[in-house]
Amino acid sequence: MKNDPPRPSADRLPNAVYAIVALLVLWLVLASWGFAGPDYSELSLTVVTGFFLMVLGIPFVLWRIWRAHRDPEEDPDERMPLADWAAGEFETWQDRVKGTNAAVEIILPIAAAAAGMTALAIVFHYAAAHASV
Numbered sequence: 041m042k043n044d045p046p047r048p049s050a051d052r053l054p055n056a057v058y059a060i061v062a063l064l065v066l067w068l069v070l071a072s073w074g075f076a077g078p079d080y081s082e083l084s085l086t087v088v089t090g091f092f093l094m095v096l097g098i099p100f101v102l103w104r105i106w107r108a109h110r111d112p113e114e115d116p117d118e119r120m121p122l123a124d125w126a127a128g129e130f131e132t133w134q135d136r137v138k139g140t141n142a143a144v145e146i147i148l149p150i151a152a153a154a155a156g157m158t159a160l161a162i163v164f165h166y167a168a169a170h171a172s173v
Contacts, residue, residue, distance in 0.1 A: 048120065048128035049136060053146070056122040060147055062096055068154040069093075074161025077168075 069092045076082055120128065130142035137145075 048124060049131055050120050050125055050128060050139075051131040052119055053130075053142075054119050054122045054125045057143055057146060061150055064147065064150040064154050065092055065096055068150065068157055071154060071157035071161050074158070075164055 069089050072088060073085055076085055119125075126139040126143060128139050129136040130139050132142075
């Protein structure tokens with residue numbers, strides 16, 4: 041163990057993690073539309089969809105602005121490939137975490153919310169279809 045070479049360490053997430061989170065947010069929004077029905081539910085869901093689009097859009101715009109105005113010599117954007125990053129360590133402000141553990145901790149909450157919303161929408165439609173009037 042003491043003779044093992046040090047694992048690579050990074051303090052930036054690979055782009056694949058951001059893409060996965062963005063896709064899961066879109067899945068959550070689509071699953072929430074499974075509750076659309078009569079009255080004003082479409083209006084509420086439209087507002088919620090707008091909020092989620094802003095949650096995705098604002099960091100994306102800030103990233104694009106940073107990328108366009110950074111000095112590549114002073115602040116190179118050296119991101120590791122996902123496989124290397126997952127095998128290495130991710131530096132947080134408190135500690136170092138294995139890359140795969142960091143990815144799971146980042147992705148799991150939104151994945152659970154998207155899967156749960158999908159399950160609730162399926163149960164909602166099943167219950168509505170089999171409800172006695």
